Amino acid sequence: MGDNKRIALVSVHGDPAVEIGKEEAGGQNVYVRQVGEALGRQGWQVDMFTRKASASDAEIVEHSPNCRTIRLVAGPEEFVPRQEIYGYLPEFVEQLQKFQQQQQYYYPLVHTNYWLSAKVGMELKKHQSIQQIHTYHSLGAVKYNSVKVVPTIATTRLNVEKTCLETAERIVATSPQEREHMRSLVSSKGNIDVIPCGTDIDRFGHVSRRDARRQLDIDPAALVVLYVGRFDERKGIETLVRAVGQSMLRGLANIQLAIAGGSRPGQSDGIERDRIEGIVDELGMRDFTRFPGRLGDDDLHLYYAAANVCVVPSHYEPFGLVAIEAMASGTPVVASDVGGLQYTVVSEKTGLLCPPQDDEAFAKAIDRILSQPHWQLQLGKAARKRVEQKFSWQGVAAQLSELYEELLVEEPAKQLVSVSA
Ligand code: UDP
Incomplete structure (x- = not known):
């Protein structure tokens, strides 16, 4: 399979291989894992990158022949709450570049998840030619409206979210409501598609x-x-x-x-x-x-x-x-x-x-x-x-797959540019 069917999903704080429902693991982990596996079944070569949050975790977890989780060491190999991860992102970007150099292939498409990963995508773009697709999972502009104490990281997060909306090749909003929030609270610029989250329709609904x-x-x-x-x-x-x-x-x-x-x-x-x-x-x-x-x-x-x-x-x-x-x-x-x-x-x-x-x-x-x-x-x-x-994962992944294909057709030349550290 050629490089143009390769894709990196980046989820710095939401490890797709971890048990769901604990240690801040929720919807994002499920989304990345399910999308990754479904894309794998549809012929994509999927590598999902996350921060290694425990010394005993494997560095690579193979989920299926076309889909794996790769844990990069960036910061301490222990659980770090998401609001404290920002400082470790430069190391994460470096490790992701190193990984590509070792494997001798580069990802033409990078789908980032949550603002921390958005920053990783934006930094990667400075060194290599990628097309960035981004899913927010949560918008700072909405979240900070509903909390009593705004954390110190807020300004950085809001800036990253705005720049990402304006510069990523494509933004995936998971509902029309989320798209409206992006437009009214973040920026009027940027390309947004609405593709929902999904669920496994074979796993649920078959027991009385x-x-x-x-x-x-x-x-x-x-x-x-x-x-x-x-x-x-x-x-x-x-x-x-x-x-x-x-x-x-x-x-x-x-x-x-x-x-x-x-x-x-x-x-x-x-x-x-x-x-x-x-x-x-x-x-x-x-x-x-x-x-x-x-x-x-x-x-x-x-x-x-x-x-x-x-x-x-x-x-x-x-x-x-x-x-x-x-x-x-x-x-x-x-x-x-x-x-x-x-x-x-x-x-x-x-x-x-x-x-x-x-x-x-x-x-x-x-x-x-x-x-x-x-x-x-x-x-x-x-x-x-x-x-x-x-809302089936297969349907959702098919829509994402179509979007990625579109981006590859729009700018195939980008795939030929190599990495410079
Ligand atoms: N979940 C689970 N076991 C639990 C609690 C939650 O598997 O004991 C899963 C749940 O099924 C869902 C996800 O965690 O897939 C939560 O996602 P949601 O989008 O509802 O909320 P988030 O955690 O992203 O805020």
Whole structure:
């Protein structure tokens, strides 16, 4: 295969080979891994570059014949929170160049993920001829609007995000809402395509609620409300807990709440989990709330199938993979009326949208779905159909593949230029 079917996916802080659901590992890791593997199946030679975050991690992980993760040493070989990684980027760029020199091939296309990797792409461009494609995953301009304390790295991040939007050959927005934010909050310049995130439609939606509950030891008659995701205050888990508390007070019997996601004692996610458990106790909900921890290949699909409703109460969400995973499982979603969730969840058709942080609105929406089993079923069926039509990884990767091919045709000469250190 010639070099022109080679592509590098760069994800400095989101290791695509790591277990999902812990150590800040969430949607970005899933996106890069799934896109990488799907592109591999479609004939691309895919190398995914990430920062080596543990001395015991392998330097190269082969996922399939055409797709591998390559871990570059940049900074300490230990977990570093994303807001502290910037200073290690020059080393990362150097290592990525070195890797190419050793392999004696160069990537004509570099698809970067999150602003830290955007910077890597922009730096690489100074030394070699690449076409950069970028997915933001989260926009500083949106995020800093919703936090109380703006970190010191903010100015740097906002600058990188603006320059990247204006100079990358193509930007991939994962929803029309994200594209609007780029235009209104970042810059009117730059080429943006909308290509959504996806989900594995074979992994979800193939087990019945009854079987899933038997395997998870959940009462077949219970009304199960599910949260899946990281423990982070911005995920709005508190809103969900208070909403379910209200539903109980209003008399909905036999509710069970499952709050799933990994956490590390003493770290930011562990602290948030403790805070949430405190609220659960304060509201007297301990007896019917379970915290199953991080869900993986064995049980994630079972929880989605077992649930009557899945709730995504984020303060903001650029895309929100959990929503489409639940939908692929035939489970209706109650979500915040923000960002990508406005694109994936069709209110009244596949679930309901509520104003973020509004306990009362979430309680009413959850009640409506739980108290109408027939409608619940209809919503779930429509949800599954929507995912099959719009959000399968194969479909998403096919759209990306088309975009890459277009770029290669536009500027084939660029591929011939070699690397200068
Ligand atoms: N996830 C998981 N196990 C867990 C919790 C989360 O596999 O216990 C996965 C979840 O299925 C989804 C991803 O982590 O694929 C979270 O992505 P999302 O876009 O919803 O949120 P992010 O973490 O990017 O903010």
